[in-house]
Amino acid sequence: MFRVFLVLGCTSFGGPAAHLGYFRNEFVERRGWLDERRYGALVSLCQFIPGPASSQVGFAIGLARAGWAGAFCAWLAFTLPSAALLIALALGASVFDGVIGQGVLSGLRAVAVAVVAHAIWGMARTLTPDVRRILIAVGAALIALFAPPLIGQPAAILAGGLAGLLLCRAVAPAAGERIGISVSRRAAITAVIALAALLIALPVLAGMTENRWLAIVDACFRAGSLVFGGGHVVLPLLQGEPAIIAAIGDQTLLTGYGAAQAVPGPLFTFAGYIGAAAAPGAAGIGLGLAALVAVFVPGMLILIAALPVWERIERSVRLRSVIAGAGAAVVGILLAALIRPIIPEGASTVPGAVIAVLAFGALLLRRIPVWGIVLAAGAAGGMLGAAGWW
DSSP, rough: OOHHHHHHHHHHOEEEEEEEEHHIIIIISSSSSOOOHHHHHHOOOOOOOOOHHHHHHHHHHHHHHHHHHHHHHHHHHHHHHHHHHHHHHHHOOOOEEEEEEHHHHHHHHHHHHHHHHHHHHHHHHHHHHHHHHHHHHHHHHHHHHHHHHHHHHHHHHHHHHHHHHOTTTTTTOOTTTOOOOOOOOOHHHHHHHHHHHHHHHHHHHHHHOOOOHHHHHHHHHHHHHHSSSSSSGHHHHHHHHHHHHHHHHHHHHHHHHHHTTTTTSOOOHHHHHHHHHSSHHHHHHHHHHHHHHHHHHHHHHHHHHHHHHHHHHHHHHHHHHHHHHHHHHHHHHHHHHIIIIIIIHSSSSSSHHHHHHHHHHHHHOOOOOOHHHHHHHHHHHHHHTTTTTO
């Protein structure tokens, strides 16, 4: 489990929507660990609850295949590469400098366009096979595009579920088609208690001790518990925390956020950069790791608490129709992400568009592994950068 997710952590460029595409390619198409409907249901759940959706999906897959140790290994391996890069950057390392480096990043952004488009292509065949669910997907895409970022994706999932209740009773998946991840009621209750206790205890302890490290950990934990709608929402939440601005300032915060767009893996590893930038030398590594854990833990606790409820939902005929609608809404959310910001950022230039089209064709042929396509796109971007094409 660690090896599989480490490869994904090193090659999954493009943000949460692209990560879901990489996961689908690896675990639905290549390994067959989940079928399309189970994967869609899992994505629906993780998009609907607070937290880093792609990391929650990975955690859940690890839990399903190899228990709690597998869940931890999946999270650790997927998070480690980007966290190490961002912590190194905060400590003074220079990455991707010059025209060649910028070209490599442009190529990687272009391949993210292809990965998301390929995910939509595959998921739509199963999750939106009829006119009703196509309309649900289109409606979800419009909500995700035009609603405020904080509520757009959860609102799209909710609207898709309600539309499914009205329109998808006859096409709802059979009762046996479930996520298939078993979490005990005791584990779920423990997760709820732990989340509530930490949300109360961390700010109290930070205030009593006036410890800067604890204040930053508290800020990251609170932000991680409130993020709806994808990892990009974590920026305004962290930017609104006085402890973080007092420690590193707005300019350093935005520099790290820009760098986080260019590394593989989850965007939440941006918290590791914040912690490392807030303390000098080796102490920065420790605070970076503490902030990193703090921003991820709430979403994982919420996922553990939600899984038993989600399993019961799947046993209800009416609520299975809700899941059918929510699955269609996932396709719409991915389509909205492809429209904005993935295509504008990755394929708005002629070289980017060409790389995206070629990578999409390679994905359809299935003769080259995804990581090979990613490396080829990065190399092509670097060569184009050296030639001055970007």
